[in-house]
Amino acid sequence: MVKEIERAGLPVVHMCTIVPISKTVGANRIVPTVAIPHPLGNPNLSRAEEKALRRKLVERALKALQTPVGDQTVFEE
Amino acid sequence: MIEKIIIVTNNVLSDTSFRGNHRVDFIEGSLLDVLIKVRDYIHLGHRLMTHPLMGSIKPNQTPYKTVAITLKAYESVDLNSLILIENSIEITLKLLNNKPPRNWPEEVLEDYRAVDFELIKNALN
Amino acid sequence: MRLELGKIYIKDVQFASETRVENGTLFINREELLKEIGEDERLKHIDVEIAKPGEEVRIIPVKDVIEPRVKVEGNGGIFPGFISKVDTVGSGRTHVLKGTAVVTTGRIVGFQEGIIDMAGEGAKYTPFSKTNNIVIICEPVDDLPQHEHEEAVRIAGYKAAAYLGKAGKDISPDEVKVYETLPLLEQVKQYPELPRVIYVYMLQSQGLLHDTYVYGVDAKKIIPTFIYPTEVFDGAIVSGNCVSACDKNPTYVHMNNPIIEDLYERHGKDINFLGCVITNENVYLADKERSSNYTAKLVEFLGADAVIISEEGFGNPDADLVMNCNRIEEKGIKTVLLTDEYAGRDGASQSLADSTPRGDAVITAGNANQIVILPPMKKVIGHPNAADIIAGGFAGSLMADGSIEAEIQVITGATSEVGFGYLTTKTF
Amino acid sequence: MRIVHYINQFFGQIGGEEKAHIPPQIREGIVGPGMAFKQALRGEAEIVATIICGDSYFAENEAKAKAEILNMVKKYYPDIFIAGPAFNAGRYGIACGTIAKAVKDELGIPVVTGMYVENPGVEMFRRDIYIISTKNSAAGMRDAVLKMAAMALKLAKGERIGSPADEGYVERGIRVNYFAGERGSKRAVDMLIKKIKGEAFLTEFKMPEFDRVIPNPPVQDITKAKIALVTSGGIVPKGNPDRIEASSASKYGEYDIEGVFDLTGETFETAHGGYDPVYANMDADRVLPVDVLRDLEMEGRIGSLHRYYYATVGNGTSVANAKRFGAEIAKKLLLDGVNAVILTST
Structure with missing residues (x-):
């Protein structure tokens, strides 16, 4: 899916827990996430902490969308 | 073997035999239910210790499965474990869809339990 | 190591008062044979029957198939570690009763599979419809545990094959083939200009009913190691593998390993065949890591430019195949893989439980889920109730006229992953 | 005829x-x-x-x-x-x-x-x-x-x-058995020799392959950009109105999130059968971060969040279907003037 969206000309960031899988499906901008059953959350944190964590990840995704890349790039901290 | 393990199984032989020495998660359900439970553990960072499709008896043939995973949930998901379990589930679904298991007579079930148990026992020793 | 393999072509097998070979016929003294194999107190009753090509006979469930051979000259004897002492075999001269096979049948577990049909559609899929089969039917004593039972039947087969093989000891063979592999440094020097090839020989070793033995050692306990190809011809590797009839390697197939034979065919012409690395297929994932790392290291150490890797079994071994392929290709050594497929009855599903983009050269022995109709046979040797279980079981169903609709995975040797058969698959 | x-x-x-x-x-x-x-x-x-x-x-x-x-x-x-x-x-x-x-x-x-x-x-x-x-x-x-x-x-x-x-037809991906002229071992040795010599050979079984797409240029001004959410994590309105399958999904859903500021256990859930659904069912923002994007939208950090999001289940979904979903979704997003996409997976 991610590849077809990119192919259509839209910059796309893939937020995915398992980076190698994201690479094999052909994502170019990759933001690693927390865990498979809760990629953008963590049920062990308080509501506020969890949302802050999610915000941090989404902001990283926005940064990825604003960054020129030549090849598959993983955006970590 | 140094690492502490969890045994996920729907085989009563494995359950009774390992209960003393390891944590056992006994599943009242099908072979597929065992694999799905293992998958959920792996998603939370546990790692596979034994291959989910051990044995040449096809997963649409034997109703029993025992899998060993690490007791510890690691920070990150282990890719190898993930690929193995996801592929195993996929192939199991395919074969079940191909030809669902029949209702075996008790003596055959007994043999299936024995083989499953022997293979895992042997892998862990 | 140099081995002369003397082939005595047997066209017929008959019971007689004396066990001997005469004019291409193997005569068998039935009582003597039974006495030879009947010493095991774990077996309550043993019987023997003959099944010939073209006869309307079904053998079920087939446990193992073994070729009668005898050591004529050289160190050791056939089936070292079981029938003979553990002397190193593989040199001198060995005679073979070509065209015969010992087939063991015995219902070790309730779900037992493994069909050899001597005629009809099923006969096309098994190589053992073309051999004159001496079928050993074993009944265990009551309540014998499965692993004891498996062992007793396994040994009975080796004893029968060794006993029958002796009939060929003083017979002048119809054909003698010479196979020779020198010690590594000399072998490399013999054809310095030719690419060096190793055969990576994966052995089923997951446990009960899934075992292979090397000189009597359980293969799950080995570290990958080197073996001269000719040792295999003398029965150094034997099968204790009773599950997955289509793609397990019966002892017969180990003794006649076709990859070794065909590598020898090109040895000195296109390649320099250095020998075999045997490795295992264990359940414990750390074992897989160790074995694949070790195999790659050994193959590199031996100086291979390229390898053939053969798998044995389904599911779990796919992981070993992929790991071996990756580790070896990572060292810049070229690989060709042999496997079979489980692509579903319609052939439309993903075929393997694991894959790697490095596996770019693969030989397939066919889709084991393909359906065949096995017609009713006049005679069934073995345990017909096993047929009922297969017929109603996971891989087959019984039809009104008594024929069985089954997947070819129930047929012994149908999708041999050492390429013993001709079956293959292409994409439509 | x-x-x-x-x-x-x-x-x-x-x-x-x-x-x-x-x-x-x-x-x-x-x-x-x-x-x-x-x-x-x-x-x-x-x-x-x-x-x-x-x-x-x-x-x-x-x-x-x-x-x-x-x-x-x-x-x-x-x-x-x-x-x-x-x-x-x-x-x-x-x-x-x-x-x-x-x-x-x-x-x-x-x-x-x-x-x-x-x-x-x-x-x-x-x-x-x-x-x-x-x-x-x-x-x-x-x-x-x-x-x-x-x-x-x-x-x-x-x-x-x-x-x-x-x-002359395009391969349908169906594996059909037949008896070859040479036994498997001989074919393997022949293939090996060709591979050693660098000659062309035809594998009998193709391992799955993956192609690549060249990355698009980045978003120039994110504060003016319309961002769309897409997920393969199966987040759907409660009740799964399009009945997206838990695995091998044959379709995707298009869902209006106008006026939705937070996904809750009462309103959204996951249709995905490939992971433990407990966490996503409690709070689907854990898979599809609508709450955070709404905050960013209100703060002016992004131009806007696109009115529709697209969801499917990336579990056992065939490559062909995934490709088709991707292509169709992309077409709709382009028509709607979306500038960039955040795609979340589990």
């Missing part, structure tokens, strides 16, 4: 892009490429009717167009249905594939079509129907028609269909 032939407005000689909106219409007998088919069929079969439909009409009214065309086909009791050839025309190819598959599945009539291998219709339908591989333009009409006609006759007569190479 009777044939019904499907073509688009261009080959139906009605007009080009300006006529692409015409609804399906039926003509007795042959139109356009039907003439070439007539020759190739050598009197063994006859095109009794030709259905012409505009490519845009079909693309924009798929369900309706499909029903209309099926009704037309039914009336002529054909023994075989031919669509195209569509060559490299994308919408035409998808229309040919869609309608041919429907005729085969719903009317039980054998079908054949023809396309250039890169036509998106190939990837979408090659598993379902026989697609003759054609050149990329109508310059390849002659050859395409010959192969399609031969295939049509074979199918109509119920003859055995040979391999893709023999018949």
Whole structure:
């Protein structure tokens, strides 16, 4: 899916827990996430902490969308 | 073997035999239910210790499965474990869809339990 | 190591008062044979029957198939570690009763599979419809545990094959083939200009009913190691593998390993065949890591430019195949893989439980889920109730006229992953 | 034998892009490429009717167009249905594939079509129907028609269909057993020697492959950008209104989130069968971060969050379906003026 969206000309960031899988499906901008059953959350944190964590990840995704890349790039901290 | 393990199984032989020495998660359900439970553990960072499709008896043939995973949930998901379990589930679904298991007579079930148990026992020793 | 393999072509097998070979016929003294194999107190009753090509006979469930051979000259004897002492075999001269096979049948577990049909559609899929089969039917004593039972039947087969093989000891063979592999440094020097090839020989070793033995050692306990190809011809590797009839390697197939034979065919012409690395297929994932790392290291150490890797079994071994392929290709050594497929009855599903983009050269022995109709046979040797279980079981169903609709995975040797058969698959 | 032939407005000689909106219409007998088919069929079969439909009409009214065309086909009791050839025309190819598959599945009539291998219709339908591989333009009409006609006759007569190479169709991905001339070990040794020498060889089993796409340039001004959310994590409105399957999804959903500021356990859930759903069912923002994007939208950190999000289940979903979903979603997003996409997976 991610590849077809990119192919259509839209910059796309893939937020995915398992980076190698994201690479094999052909994502170019990759933001690693927390865990498979809760990629953008963590049920062990308080509501506020969890949302802050999610915000941090989404902001990283926005940064990825604003960054020129030549090849598959993983955006970590 | 140094690492502490969890045994996920729907085989009563494995359950009774390992209960003393390891944590056992006994599943009242099908072979597929065992694999799905293992998958959920792996998603939370546990790692596979034994291959989910051990044995040449096809997963649409034997109703029993025992899998060993690490007791510890690691920070990150282990890719190898993930690929193995996801592929195993996929192939199991395919074969079940191909030809669902029949209702075996008790003596055959007994043999299936024995083989499953022997293979895992042997892998862990 | 140099081995002369003397082939005595047997066209017929008959019971007689004396066990001997005469004019291409193997005569068998039935009582003597039974006495030879009947010493095991774990077996309550043993019987023997003959099944010939073209006869309307079904053998079920087939446990193992073994070729009668005898050591004529050289160190050791056939089936070292079981029938003979553990002397190193593989040199001198060995005679073979070509065209015969010992087939063991015995219902070790309730779900037992493994069909050899001597005629009809099923006969096309098994190589053992073309051999004159001496079928050993074993009944265990009551309540014998499965692993004891498996062992007793396994040994009975080796004893029968060794006993029958002796009939060929003083017979002048119809054909003698010479196979020779020198010690590594000399072998490399013999054809310095030719690419060096190793055969990576994966052995089923997951446990009960899934075992292979090397000189009597359980293969799950080995570290990958080197073996001269000719040792295999003398029965150094034997099968204790009773599950997955289509793609397990019966002892017969180990003794006649076709990859070794065909590598020898090109040895000195296109390649320099250095020998075999045997490795295992264990359940414990750390074992897989160790074995694949070790195999790659050994193959590199031996100086291979390229390898053939053969798998044995389904599911779990796919992981070993992929790991071996990756580790070896990572060292810049070229690989060709042999496997079979489980692509579903319609052939439309993903075929393997694991894959790697490095596996770019693969030989397939066919889709084991393909359906065949096995017609009713006049005679069934073995345990017909096993047929009922297969017929109603996971891989087959019984039809009104008594024929069985089954997947070819129930047929012994149908999708041999050492390429013993001709079956293959292409994409439509 | 009777044939019904499907073509688009261009080959139906009605007009080009300006006529692409015409609804399906039926003509007795042959139109356009039907003439070439007539020759190739050598009197063994006859095109009794030709259905012409505009490519845009079909693309924009798929369900309706499909029903209309099926009704037309039914009336002529054909023994075989031919669509195209569509060559490299994308919408035409998808229309040919869609309608041919429907005729085969719903009317039980054998079908054949023809396309250039890169036509998106190939990837979408090659598993379902026989697609003759054609050149990329109508310059390849002659050859395409010959192969399609031969295939049509074979199918109509119920003859055995040979391999893709023999018949000229695109591989359908079905593994078929046969006995080779040499045993497996010999084939392995031959392949090994070719591989060593660097000569070409044909693997008997292709491991799955992955292709790559060149990255698009970044978003220039994110504070003005319209951002869309897409997920393969199966987040759907509670009750799963589109009944997206838990695995091997055959569809995706489009959901309006206007006025939605937070996904809650009462309103959203996951349809995904590939992970433990407990966490996502409690709070679907854990998979689809609508709450955070709304905050960022209000703070002016992004231009806007697109009104619709798209969801499917990326669990056992075939590559072909995933590709199709991706392509269709991308098309809609472009039409809606979306500038960038955040795609979340589990």
